[in-house]
Amino acid sequence: MKAAPACPRCDSTKTRKVADSPIKGKWELYACxxxxxxxxxxxDxxxxDKRVEYLRQKAVHVWE
Ligand SMILES: [Zn+2]
Known part of the structure; x- marks a missing residue:
């Protein structure tokens, strides 16, 4: 299985695939x-708007 891409917004690699398109192979849905x-x-x-530093500081870390 292909690894989920890094988050386009905060560059985190803590991402996962949450869903596939109903038509196989059309798209995947990822979540950071x-x-x-x-x-x-x-x-596209x-x-x-990549606000990497801002988001890393302000993100609410639900797992903590
Ligand atoms: Zn992110």
Whole structure:
């Protein structure tokens, strides 16, 4: 199984796949455990506001 990509918003690698498309292989849905961002593999993420430092400081860490 392919590893989930790093979070496009906070660069965390604490990400996981949460769902597959109903039509197999169309897209995957990923979630970041760090900043709770959720995205599809087919989304255009180039314009995303990357606030890495801000998010790492402000993220609510539910597992702590
Ligand atoms: Zn994130």
């Amino acid at each position: 455990d760090y900043c709770h961002y959720v995205w599809r593999s087919t989304e 993420l180039t314009g995303i």
